[in-house]
Amino acid sequence: MIDFWLADENLFFAAAFVLMIAVGLLQLVGLGEFGADADIDIDADLDVDVGNASVADGLLSFLGWGRLPFMMLLVLFLMVFGLTGFAGQQIVQSVTGGLLPTFIAAPAAALAALPVTGILSRPLSRIIPKDETTAVSIDDLTGRRATIDIGTAKPGFPARAKAKDRHGYSHALMVEPDSDDGIFNAGEEVLLVRREDDIFKAVAVGTHWLEET
Missing domain, CATH: 2.40.50.140 (Nucleic acid-binding proteins)
Known part of the structure; x- marks a missing residue:
């Protein structure tokens, strides 16, 4: 199993779990919060007209943007990305006996993880106390x-x-x-x-x- 996790084709997914744990630990010790003076674009930083901005806002909302603090949303995405990647590779290995190359497996897992992250962010946003979230209307x-x-x-x-x-x-x-x-x-x-x-x-x-x- 360790060989499977650390296979070259799965390094992106293993790295996602390591980063997820690191970010989670930083959050626990209070080092992962963005400072009040940080100049971070929460909205899409796009030079577009109003119609396109509405589409972009709708897409970001579907992906969970604004429902959870950014760091929590990042941890959620990394978890889903890693689990999706490992699960997909395990299915491929059981069928073909080999693993998908990284340049196919990683983008496919990312595309699958984005909407799943958005879906999971909805119930999580209702569970997390409102005074602990930085999401604003x-x-x-x-x-x-x-x-x-x-x-x-x-x-x-x-x-x-x-x-x-x-x-x-x-x-x-x-x-x-x-x-x-x-x-x-x-x-x-x-x-x-x-x-x-x-x-x-x-x-x-x-x-x-x-x-x-």
């Missing part, structure tokens, strides 16, 4: 400050911006001025005042006041 960004990242935001022409949630995680979002004559340039800081579908409406900092939490 996109609406929680209303009332927070954002920085225009790419492009110039005008009415009807949103630009990409980044905002940090209450945990300090960074989100990519689309922003346009709340007024008909507003213009926000790249690097400008704005205040998110409301959301319409996938677009956040914002005002220049200093023209409106909402308490940040």
Whole structure:
């Protein structure tokens, strides 16, 4: 059995279990949490229009993104990836007497593990106490400050911006001025005042006041 686990064709799956254990141990001792000042894109960092952004958000949600803290989602994926890979290789070996090469087995296991991880994240997100998860609703960004990242935001022409949630995680979002004559340039800081579908409406900092939490 050890020879099977450590076979060259299975090294990716063995490494996934080792990494899963390492990340889990770091979580237990408190070293695996992302710091509040870490600039981590929780949303997809994509230069796309609003329609494509909706598709990307839907795909990420299906894969479990946002339901669990990132580190927990990573541990779950590594576990599913490793188990799927070993199980698949065992079936192949029992049928053919050999193992699939790594360049076939690893991508196949990853493709199978992604939707399974998303499915498993749903019940886990209901079990984990809410005060222990860093997942936030996109609406929680209303009332927070954002920085225009790419492009110039005008009415009807949103630009990409980044905002940090209450945990300090960074989100990519689309922003346009709340007024008909507003213009926000790249690097400008704005205040998110409301959301319409996938677009956040914002005002220049200093023209409106909402308490940040």
